[in-house]
Amino acid sequence: MTDLATTLAPERTAPVPVPVRTRRGGVGRRVVVGVLAVLLLAALWELVKVVVPDAGGHVGGASLLPRTDDLAMPHTWEIVQRVLQPETSATGSPTVLSAMLAACWFTLRVALAGWLLGSVGGLLLAALMQRSQLAESALVPWVVLSQTVPLIALAPLVVGWGGRIHLGGLEWQRWMSVALIASYLAFFPVTIGALRGFQSPAAAQVELYRSLAATWSRTMLSLRLPASVPYLLPALRLGAATAVVGAIVAEVSTGTKGGIGRLIIGYAQSASGDPAKPWAAIIAAALLGLLAAGLVSLLGLGLGRYRYAEVR
């Protein structure tokens, strides 16, 4: 959550000009570190299994550490093996891997639709708040408040509203509700990041544009938008990750079939007899969030000259 904390940090630190080239050299290194971190996590998992007794740790009557028997915490290699086996014992059943890939593909598309919607909405909202001090003071509390409403409470509402929408030939689909809920999570970091970015130009730059008699929209496109890139890229990345979380939660709470959220629920029901299966789905969901954030990072590749000072 440090990413979110940075996005939310109220102080307007002037970006320190750091030439991008000095940091870009480490792509290979970052991949290696990332792989090492995954291996470390797996090792830690196995270590806990070895060290903590099967029944878990207890102090007095209270359970302090989780159970570590093979039913609660299957071995990492069992999880990997399970992924490659068929989903059920029925003949012709696809492997867990292919089922998960299909589900991830479904969820990813829905999450990206939600991310796109949330990002556009967030950008427009931030532009409005930049334009009008009044709008900023009026909207910021609502923007923050919006994130305290539990998604699960919203899901049935959105589905209910969606059911009543008929725009010409457009029939409201279940996945659209899921995307809408995902966008509700994604718009938040984008709004906050974009607003900070739009407000980031130095006074001398803003006054230069004023002295040049540039209109608000011209100043936005030529000064504020480019200046916001170092703030916007991390916010969009964070937005993509939250869109995936939003899509998964929304799938579960709206009962949408076909996505990884539904798969997690389905697999969890077989946890007692097949403990590796739900873990596989959980890992897939986590990887999906990383993948979404990674895809969005690609946006930054063409924007090198604007990333003179990336805010992390």
Next chain:
Amino acid sequence: MSAVEARGVGKVFSSRSGEVTALDGIDLTVADGEFVSLIGPSGCGKSTLLRLIADLDTPTSGGITVFGKTPQQAREAQDYGIAFQQAGLLPWRTVTANVELPLELHGVGKAERAARVVELLELVGLGEFAGHFPHQLSGGMQQRVAIARALAERPSLLLMDEPFGALDEMTRERMQTELVRICAESGAAVVFVTHSIPEAVFLSQRVVVMSPRPGRISAVVPVDLGADRGEGLREDAAFFAAVTAVREALHGTPVAVRGMDAR
């Protein structure tokens, strides 16, 4: 017609802790092509006066005209170019793109822009740095880019707010010499805000000395050291005499114990 004409200009800032009179009863005329420096201690309102001329702020009393127009009309007509203490270059634009920004915003065609940028970079001696980004330049070079940008639309008035304030002494003196040359070539009137007495004396035809709380003009010292000002002038007796005159006007006036008659 004079470049700038201020009559009875006052500016009051209201804040939670009360009202602060930044400027009071300012009368000032800057002739066409004239170089005028505003000098004074912090809080004397010299930057505020410049901002009023630039229409970055509005006076609470009195009136200002720039080439006979209101400051707003003059700003919209791009009658002036402005440079601040911070160069304020856009870090994602090259030197060329930074200099042509005003032209680009006002819809000047590509070919014309390119030709003008070549001229301007030649003028400020940065011809070979056209493709560089601001972070690759020294502070002095960045400031020269900012000056070139201010000159892009051939303004007849240049407003400069401590443009050399953040530079080291050696760079500063070199920039002053260059500015004298640039102004002679462009023929623009200049209003130049500074903290430095030698800088004001070296650059200006008139030095306007201001005193704080409330910001007023306490003296105007004419120092015309001729059009041909080179490094040698800094050692010249006339230069020292003018520096002394400005210093006395600065220090003598607010606590007029010995009855300085600087006016």
